[in-house]
Amino acid sequence: xxxxxxxxxxxxxxxxxxxxxxxxxxxxxxxxxxxxxxxxxxxxxxxxxxxxxxxxxxxxxxxxxxxxxxxxxxxxxxxxxxxxxxxxxxxxxxxxxxxxxxxxxxxxxxxxxxxxxxxxxxxxxxxxxxxxxxxxxxxxxxxxxxxxxxxxxxxxxxxxxxxxxxxxxxxxxxxxxxxxxxxxxxxxxxxxxxxxxxxxxxxxxxxxxxxxxxxxxxxxxxxxxxxxxxxxxxxxxxxxxxxxxxxxxxxxxxx
Numbered sequence: 020x021x022x023x024x025x026x027x028x029x030x031x032x033x034x035x036x037x038x039x040x041x042x043x044x045x046x047x048x049x050x051x052x053x054x055x056x057x058x059x060x061x062x063x064x065x066x067x068x069x070x071x072x073x074x075x076x077x078x079x080x081x082x083x084x085x086x087x088x089x090x091x092x093x094x095x096x097x098x099x100x101x102x103x104x105x106x107x108x109x110x111x112x113x114x115x116x117x118x119x120x121x122x123x124x125x126x127x128x129x130x131x132x133x134x135x136x137x138x139x140x141x142x143x144x145x146x147x148x149x150x151x152x153x154x155x156x157x158x159x160x161x162x163x164x165x166x167x168x169x170x171x172x173x174x175x176x177x178x179x180x181x182x183x184x185x186x187x188x189x190x191x192x193x194x195x196x197x198x199x200x201x202x203x204x205x206x207x208x209x210x211x212x213x214x215x216x217x218x219x220x221x222x223x224x225x226x227x228x229x230x231x232x233x234x235x236x237x238x239x240x241x242x243x244x245x246x247x248x249x250x251x252x253x254x255x256x257x258x259x260x261x262x263x264x265x266x267x268x269x270x271x272x273x274x
Contacts, residue, residue, distance in 0.1 A: 027257065032075045035067045039083030039105075044090050048231055052213060052220035055096045057231060058087075060105055061201055062238040065193045066246050068112025069178055070258045076109035077102075097208040104208070108201035112193045115166065116174045117259070123171075127163050127196075130203050131156065139210035141221035155225050158232060162199035165192060175259045181252060186244035194239035198232050 042063045046056035060083070067076050084102035088095045095101050107130065114123040134140050134156070143152035154160065165171065170192045177189045206224075210217045247255060 036079040036082040043087035061235040064108040065243040068109040073110045073113045080105040104201040104204040108197040112197045144225045183248045190243040191240040
């Protein structure tokens with residue numbers, strides 16, 4: 020029985036890694052301040068996070084990222100750490116859907132802290148846009164609020180539904196929180212690799228990133244809900260079968 024379970028997980032991981040390669044090869048927009056593109060990989064991340072436990076999800080993203088980097092238009096840009104943004108996206112989704120919201124929240128908070136303490140990131144950009152100082156992280160903070168809100172409570176009981184319409188909201192919630200930690204991680208890598216030169220790009224990125232994130236969330240919601248509704252019920256249910264054994268977190272009890 021254990022052998023069958025491990026085989027199923029490895030097979031699913033390999034399959035989703037291949038799917039991630041496809042989405043990772045589709046450019047969405049040009050990166051600002053560094054050569055490369057934003058890809059559609061984030062649109063498949065919620066499905067990977069839902070179907071795989073964190074460790075397997077990270078393996079799928081790492082493998083998919085490395086294979087997709089072989090395409091000439093999609094080279095490694097961040098010293099081999101290009102998989103990290105997608106890995107944190109998938110991990111956050113996987114933790115949230117499995118009722119481990121405390122861990123997901125702590126991971127988000129730590130990532131925000133790492134962004135803030137990086138000497139080559141900007142916290143307020145509004146003053147350079149002839150307006151009151153606006154937090155660069157405003158959309159990320161909104162995602163954090165969503166993560167700790169009742170919107171992410173008991174997601175596993177709604178995901179197994181195979182009605183497309185009923186999957187839209189839970190997938191959208193996961194896509195939003197996941198894509199924002201992915202963007203945050205990408206920002207940390209950008210600041211670290213580019214260094215002091217990154218400082219001049221934050222006002223421009225601030226204006227553009229909400230539109231990019233909205234496109235990714237919409238795509239992830241539509242594609243994710245469609246794929247989950249088409250999968251056999253047993254596939255999703257087996258992926259979430261351990262949820263009942265996870266104790267409720269303090270945040271959940273307080274919600």
